[in-house]
Amino acid sequence: MGQVENMQKNAQAAEQNDRAAHLTGEMAAAKPASETPRTDYELLAGRLRRGDRTAAEELVDRYYERIYLFMRAVGHDRQISEDLTQETFLRAWYHIGQLRDAKALNGWLFRIAGNVSRLHWRTRKDVDATGLDGLGLPLAGPSGLEGASGHEDVVRLRKAVARLPRKLQQAIVLHYMEQLTISEAADAAGVRQGTLKSRLNRALEALRKQINEQ
Numbered sequence: 742m743g744q745v746e747n748m749q750k751n752a753q754a755a756e757q758n759d760r761a762a763h764l765t766g767e768m769a770a771a772k773p774a775s776e777t778p779r780t781d782y783e784l785l786a787g788r789l790r791r792g793d794r795t796a797a798e799e800l801v802d803r804y805y806e807r808i809y810l811f812m813r814a815v816g817h818d819r820q821i822s823e824d825l826t827q828e829t830f831l832r833a834w835y836h837i838g839q840l841r842d843a844k845a846l847n848g849w850l851f852r853i854a855g856n857v858s859r860l861h862w863r864t865r866k867d868v869d870a871t872g873l874d875g876l877g878l879p880l881a882g883p884s885g886l887e888g889a890s891g892h893e894d895v896v897r898l899r900k901a902v903a904r905l906p907r908k909l910q911q912a913i914v915l916h917y918m919e920q921l922t923i924s925e926a927a928d929a930a931g932v933r934q935g936t937l938k939s940r941l942n943r944a945l946e947a948l949r950k951q952i953n954e955q
């Protein structure tokens with residue numbers, strides 16, 4: 742139960758951080774361009790949009806493991822996860838011109854991954870999702886599950902997450918495991934921030950209920 746309560750506290754803290762980041766972004770936008778240095782992500786996005794193939798290789802190097810683990814975490818088996826990860830990067834390269842805000846590269850790539858995953862599930866409704874066991878997914882970090890009190894607790898929590906409905910599971914994976922901000926996670930899931938927050942709240946309540954019943 743402690744882990745779930747910490748998740749709720751972290752969700753509230755993340756929301757406050759998102760608001761602060763939004764205000765900071767507005768302040769930064771008001772400054773002259775010369776006062777706002779371009780981030781590494783912006784530089785990489787710029788190179789991608791110019792068709793730089795070394796940038797495409799760099800994108801894969803940076804994100805392959807994270808996208809693969811995302812696919813595994815939302816229920817795809819190893820082979821399908823590898824295939825969908827490759828498809829994600831192919832789509833990202835093909836549609837790089839649609840990335841209008843270079844700062845949003847992180848959320849944009851996970852949105853493509855989410856779309857690829859959803860399309861696969863729609864065409865394979867007869868296939869059961871696999872669990873999270875053995876993935877070694879991070880359940881702690883800046884906005885993660887600092888309350889995990891031991892290996893058994895982490896295992897129980899992973900199993901509980903695996904039993905959530907797919908949309909709620911995706912919200913947990915994006916925000917707590919991949920540590921995307923609320924804004925990025927909502928973008929990746931293709932929903933409004935309010936919808937993402939609602940899914941997180943429902944997921945946390947479901948997790949608390951599951952853990953209390955064990």
